[in-house]
Every structure is written in C-alpha cells, then in structure tokens.
Amino acid sequence: MEKTRTYQVITYGCQMNVHDSERIAGVLERAGYRPGPELAEVDLVVFNTCAVRENADNRLYGNLGRLAPFKADRPDMQIAVGGCMAQKDQGRVVEKAPWVDVVFGTHNLASLPLLLERARVERVAQVEILDALERFPSTLPTRRQAAYSGWVVISVGCDNTCTFCIVPALRGRRIDRGPDDILAEIELLVASGVQEITLLGQNVNTYRGGADDRDAFAKLLRACGQVEGLRRVRFTSPHPKDFTDSVLVAMAETANVMPSLHMPLQSGSDQILRRMRRSYRRDRFLGILERARRHLPEAAITTDVIVGFPGETEQDFADTLDLVRQARFAGAFTFLYSVRPGTPAATMPDQVAPEVAQERHRRLVELVDQIAWEENKLQLGRQVEVMFAAGEGRKDAHTKRLSGRARDNRLVHVALPEGWTERPRPGDLAWATVTYAAPHHLVADAGLTGLVRTSGGDAWEAAQGDRAATVGLAGPARRPAAGPVVP
Numbered sequence: 001m002e003k004t005r006t007y008q009v010i011t012y013g014c015q016m017n018v019h020d021s022e023r024i025a026g027v028l029e030r031a032g033y034r035p036g037p038e039l040a041e042v043d044l045v046v047f048n049t050c051a052v053r054e055n056a057d058n059r060l061y062g063n064l065g066r067l068a069p070f071k072a073d074r075p076d077m078q079i080a081v082g083g084c085m086a087q088k089d090q091g092r093v094v095e096k097a098p099w100v101d102v103v104f105g106t107h108n109l110a111s112l113p114l115l116l117e118r119a120r121v122e123r124v125a126q127v128e129i130l131d132a133l134e135r136f137p138s139t140l141p142t143r144r145q146a147a148y149s150g151w152v153v154i155s156v157g158c159d160n161t162c163t164f165c166i167v168p169a170l171r172g173r174r175i176d177r178g179p180d181d182i183l184a185e186i187e188l189l190v191a192s193g194v195q196e197i198t199l200l201g202q203n204v205n206t207y208r209g210g211a212d213d214r215d216a217f218a219k220l221l222r223a224c225g226q227v228e229g230l231r232r233v234r235f236t237s238p239h240p241k242d243f244t245d246s247v248l249v250a251m252a253e254t255a256n257v258m259p260s261l262h263m264p265l266q267s268g269s270d271q272i273l274r275r276m277r278r279s280y281r282r283d284r285f286l287g288i289l290e291r292a293r294r295h296l297p298e299a300a301i302t303t304d305v306i307v308g309f310p311g312e313t314e315q316d317f318a319d320t321l322d323l324v325r326q327a328r329f330a331g332a333f334t335f336l337y338s339v340r341p342g343t344p345a346a347t348m349p350d351q352v353a354p355e356v357a358q359e360r361h362r363r364l365v366e367l368v369d370q371i372a373w374e375e376n377k378l379q380l381g382r383q384v385e386v387m388f389a390a391g392e393g394r395k396d397a398h399t400k401r402l403s404g405r406a407r408d409n410r411l412v413h414v415a416l417p418e419g420w421t422e423r424p425r426p427g428d429l430a431w432a433t434v435t436y437a438a439p440h441h442l443v444a445d446a447g448l449t450g451l452v453r454t455s456g457g458d459a460w461e462a463a464q465g466d467r468a469a470t471v472g473l474a475g476p477a478r479r480p481a482a483g484p485v486v487p
C-alpha cells in the first residue's frame, strides 16, 4: 500500500495569501495528503509566495536554496512554488532553482495535485500559470487555520492602478463573487463553529455583487448581520477613494459588524498621493475619518503608510506626520518603500536614498507608537469583550495570561483570577476590565466575567491534535484578525 504523503505550506505576504494557503491545504488533503510536522521529513513543501514585500525574490530563492540539500538526500521529496512570485517569474523559478518540481499561479490552485503527480511520473518540472481565474478560490476545499474564525473572499483582483502595487498585474482585474454564494459560505462556516469572519478583497468598497450597485458592500454587511450565530464580522481592506457613508451607516446599524476600520493612507502628501495614483487627497481622507468617528465613536482606526516613495521630499514627509497626528490611528502598518520590479514606481526618477527613507521610517514609527499608546491609555478602566485566540500574542509563563481580541480588534492579554476553573478556549468570549495599556496591546487583569463557551471553542477543542503545523507562516507569527491586504 502506498504511504500517505505529507506536506507543509509556507506562506508569505498578505491575508489573501494566508487564505489561499488554506485552500492549497484543503486541495492537497482532498487529494490524500496529510500535514507533516517536520520540514526536513515532509514529502511536499509548498511555498505560497508574495511579490509585494521587500526582498521577496531573495527570500524565496534563499529558502529554496536551503531546501536543495534535503531534496538531494530524498529525491522523492517534492517542492512546489505558487502565489504572486510564481505568477511573476513563471519558468524562471525552475531556471534559478532546477530542483523545484511544480510552479503554479494564483489562478490555478486547484491544479496542484495533478501537477505534482505529473512531475513525479514524468520526472520533469511542471510550470502552469493561467492568466485568468479558473475557479473562484472559495469554491475549493479548505483547511482553516482557526476553527472559530475564517476568511471569506468577496472579490479577487483589483481595477486600480496604484503605481507601487503589483497586484493588478499579477491578480488581474477585479472579479466579484455573488452575495448568495458568499452568504452560503458564511452560513456553512457558522454551522461548523466559526464565530468571526473577515470579508476579504483587495478593495472591498468596489464590491458590486455582480450588479452595478454602489451600495452592494453595505448591503452585504447588513446581510451578515442576519446570519444567526455569527458574532463578529470584519473586513479588509477598504480604499478611501471608494468609501461611502452607506458602509459607515451599515457598520453602525449592524450589531455583529465590529467597530474597527482599517483605512490605508499610504501618504499624507497630496503630491505623493498623485504620484502613487491614489485618487483621494488628504482632506478627503480626514473627512472619512471624521465621519467614521461620528458614526462609530468606539471604533479603532488603523492604517498603512509607505515612507520614501520616489520623489518624497522632507515637506511631503512632514505632511504625512501631520496627518498621522490629526488622524490619531490606533495602529499603523508602516512600510519602507522598496523598488518592486514591474510596477510604474520602480522606474520613476527621484528614488529616495535608503538612509533618508530609513530615518523617516524611524520617526514615523515613533510617532505612530506614541499616538497608539495614548489612544490605548484611554481604554484603562473600560470593560472589553474579548474573543480568545489561538497562538496570538505572548505566552506569559509567569502570569499565565491568555490573549484575544477586543471588539475593536485591539490585542488584549487576560489573566485568569485565582481559583478560576473554566479555562476559556480559542473562540470563547468573556468580559474583562483594562488595567494596563502598552502601544501594541492592552492587559485586562480585573473583573473577568461572563464567560461564553461557544461552538467555536468546541470546534477548536475537537480539532486539537489534528491541526498541528498545517499551514506554516513565514510572514507574521500570528494571524492578524484584520490588517492590510497589500501594503
């Protein structure tokens, strides 16, 4: 009898990739593969790559190089490369790393088992990249990282042309999924114990639901509010250009849509926004935040900022700092601009010297952290509802704190009181009072009460032992409950 083949998926980049990795794992398991714990021993390693982040090429080819000796020792081991770098480099991947067995693109995840089999039988590397989506990824089987929380893709691709972004070139034009299909997936997820979903798209506001309905995304949020048993709804990422007040009103009026908003700024300078081809300006951006705070006074608003974009002067950077001061973000993903081949910005004149960009980045992070800390201190003494999470935050051996997310997506560490017998499981909920604030987390060590043991916790418990090392993350160590789809 042939032995069951084992696999590991190594993921780089954004949530869209993390979710694609869940699909890759699902497709492999349907084909009979099982997760394997040790990289050195598994039969298949899949790299789900990102072309957006800095040094993506170096990281991928460096990691492939590290796997070469394993492959030399065990020729039956297979290596597959998928995701955006595969879509970009195509056959060049096997030219640079001839020990790779399969290269597949972002549009044909479902073909992976077939390509692996063909590579094994024919002993020739298989490269299959499609230019257009073969099947909507959400119609594929999935193996989710967390039993109590799930990504739900509402659209793929992007119709914008931001000059720093490779997504439109690699993932194609936007394709929306129908609302009925999305809601059917959400209902299935909830029936299997999922408590929280994150609606995912490169630009969720342009979602039209297959019709020409500018309010389709707001309607989708309201429809999520009707799904019985669904406790928390998040989404990422919106785009300031397309953001309508109907979304804010839907958020405010739909109880299970969480008061957290990730609104990518990228730059506070109108001149740089123009060069980035981001078609909003700083006044419009600040106007959105003002209205968001009016409709959702409890919301935590986070952002993305790129520093050192070509042509950025000290005055442009000062404009960004000024906007960050006015916006009072609860947190920000800050990125040092780096040249991404294939994007219009890569060939722009006036590239900013790396040491100048680094110094600006340091000043920005300092300001962002200071404001986030001040905002977090406003939470002191407040009662927050925490959904406990698996593998998130720190393991505090001394205090034995558990970690989770507040409704506004803040990371919260909670100590169990002396004599507390019922240990919350990931997906369970409780209330606790905030006793300490740091720039990137809260501690809520008092007043723990109202533990709700959810079907998400039951599902997490049932999945234990089965899920170890299913989807390895090469990017952030934790799964962000919401964050940028692209920087």
Ligand code: SF4
Pocket (backbone or CB within 6 Å): 158, 159, 160, 161, 162, 165, 166, 167, 168, 202, 203, 239, 486, 487
């Ligand atoms: S940055 Fe976002 S909105 Fe702009 S092109 Fe890339 S995916 Fe589209």
